[in-house]
């Protein structure tokens with residue numbers, strides 16, 4: 001049986017008369033990267049804040065590693081690391097001293113080597129003894145990650161963490177998250193951009209107007225998404241006949257090059273059929289995967305679960 005590290009059951013939050021989060025249930029398994037995806041104002045931060053009790057939920061239950069956060073908060077939270085909105089630092093202290101200060105508040109005894117290790121992992125060794133006020137946004141994000149990870153939590157919660165990271169930083173961030181998950185850490189990560197977390201999440205929930213509308217695995221999403229393919233063949237006229245017989249739409253043709261749009265899991269079938277009809281495939285390239293389109297369709301599409 002897969003171990004559940006985080007479990008939400010019917011979590012709701014009302015502010016005044018307004019229910020900003022409505023009956024949210026999902027779970028995050030050991031070693032899984034789970035995404036909360038939704039547009040601005042959807043309720044992602046509110047869900048995350050209720051998990052770690054930064055706000056009081058109106059109803060529902062949250063369990064972390066089997067411990068109910070309302071019954072035994074200290075035990076539930078001791079194996080959680082989180083970055084929620086912008087992490088706050090002592091600006092006139094060095095990154096290293098911020099980290100030390102933060103570690104003192106954690107209930108665990110953290111050995112000296114762990115500081116060096118985590119600072120290296122988030123690639124901040126070169127600046128860790130400089131004052132935080134001299135840090136760029138991306139460097140502050142990295143320091144936030146180091147804080148969240150210093151005590152080696154079982155569950156890492158990140159609310160829109162890639163804000164301020166450059167492409168290189170994004171890539172390092174993705175690698176870090178994947179390697180943490182491989183080593184058994186569970187990660188809950190929110191974003192309003194699918195493209196930002198597409199490569200790292202195993203499953204995701206779509207949040208819209210405070211409701212959970214869909215849970216899907218990235219693998220399923222990729223299978224359902226359409227891809228645009230550029231295909232260069234020896235005999236385009238014969239190829240068109242084969243493709244038409246398979247009900248594939250040809251979007252464009254330039255000499256021997258055909259542009260097609262199809263479900264991504266259908267690509268091998270096309271290749272096989274063309275080869276069978278003695279048509280040589282000179283080149284086959286994916287030019288566009290419409291995951292974002294599929295995501296938008298899910299976000300706007302009803303409340304089917």
Ligand SMILES: Nc1ncnc2c1ncn2[C@@H]1O[C@H](COP(=O)(O)OP(=O)(O)OP(=O)(O)O)[C@@H](O)[C@H]1O
Pocket residue numbers: 015020038039040041042043044045046047192
């Ligand atoms: N303290 C509050 N009082 C009143 N309304 C609030 C409060 N906090 C949040 N809201 C409302 O609840 C909704 C959800 O907000 P939340 O911050 O959870 O969204 P989000 O998904 O994190 O958005 P973003 O992507 O912009 O961070 C918004 O409509 C917001 O205006």
Ligand SMILES: [Mg+2]
Pocket residue numbers: 044045046159160
């Ligand atoms: Mg938010």
